[in-house]
Amino acid sequence: MKPKENNFAFIDSQNVYKGTRRDLGWELDWYRFRAYLLHKYRITKAYLFIGFMPEHNDIYDELQQAGFILKFKPVLPNGKDGVKGNIDADLVLQAMIDYPNYNKAVIISSDGDFYSLARHLYDNKKLLAVLSPHRNTCSSLLRKSAKEKMQYMSVLYDKLAKRKSTA
Numbered sequence: 001m002k003p004k005e006n007n008f009a010f011i012d013s014q015n016v017y018k019g020t021r022r023d024l025g026w027e028l029d030w031y032r033f034r035a036y037l038l039h040k041y042r043i044t045k046a047y048l049f050i051g052f053m054p055e056h057n058d059i060y061d062e063l064q065q066a067g068f069i070l071k072f073k074p075v076l077p078n079g080k081d082g083v084k085g086n087i088d089a090d091l092v093l094q095a096m097i098d099y100p101n102y103n104k105a106v107i108i109s110s111d112g113d114f115y116s117l118a119r120h121l122y123d124n125k126k127l128l129a130v131l132s133p134h135r136n137t138c139s140s141l142l143r144k145s146a147k148e149k150m151q152y153m154s155v156l157y158d159k160l161a162k163r164k165s166t167a
Contacts, residue, residue, distance in 0.1 A: 005042035007128055008102040010091050011068070012109035013050040016153075019110055019133025020161075024154055029162040034067040036159055041106050041128055047094055051075040051085025088113045095121075104128035107146075112139030119145035 020028045037043040048063060052072035060070055071090060078084035088111065095105060095117055105121050107114050110132040121127035122145060130146035132138040133153045143150050153160065 005104075006044050006102055007042050007104045007106065008095075008098055009037050009041070009043045009046040009106040009108060010095050011046060011048045012087060012091060012111055012114075013048050014085070014087070015109045015111050016133055019137060020153060023134045023137050024157070026157055027162040028153075028160055030063055030068070031066045032162075033160050036156070037106070038067075043106060045069060045098075045102070047071050047091070049073065049087035049091045049094075051087070092117050099126070102126075106131060108132075110134065110138040110142065112141040115139065115141040115145045118142060118149075122146065122149065 048068040049071045073085040075085035106129045108131045
């Protein structure tokens with residue numbers, strides 16, 4: 001009998017949100033995304049790293065109901081984008097804290113700052129996939145470190161996009 005897989009996902013929420021909405025032009029259905037992660041990659045824990053803003057509590061509730069474990073980062077004012085909540089170090093730290101607890105990891109981001117994490121996981125046979133919203137906006141460093149484990153959400157519109165209401 002095959003042992004049950006215990007894989008974790010580490011998600012850069014802002015990168016995914018901007019990558020699907022701005023770069024691909026569609027809105028991600030977070031419920032469908034969580035189901036996809038479970039069925040495709042056997043993800044038992046899906047950490048979603050996100051900046052905390054009290055006025056978005058309803059969004060956070062919805063994400064938790066969809067099955068994500070939210071890891072909050074305080075946000076700071078940023079002139080051009082309004083606020084900034086850089087989660088990169090938090091995501092890498094969580095991946096290393098949990099390292100002995102998962103069989104394989106999926107990193108979900110296009111950010112080249114995750115190059116070293118992807119390379120370490122790959123070299124130690126713990127990288128299941130790197131899932132980037134879009135090939136055109138994905139860091140070449142991240143693509144190099146993930147090698148054949150690189151996947152793109154741009155081809156998953158039918159599976160992951162929020163469906164239009166017919167009402």
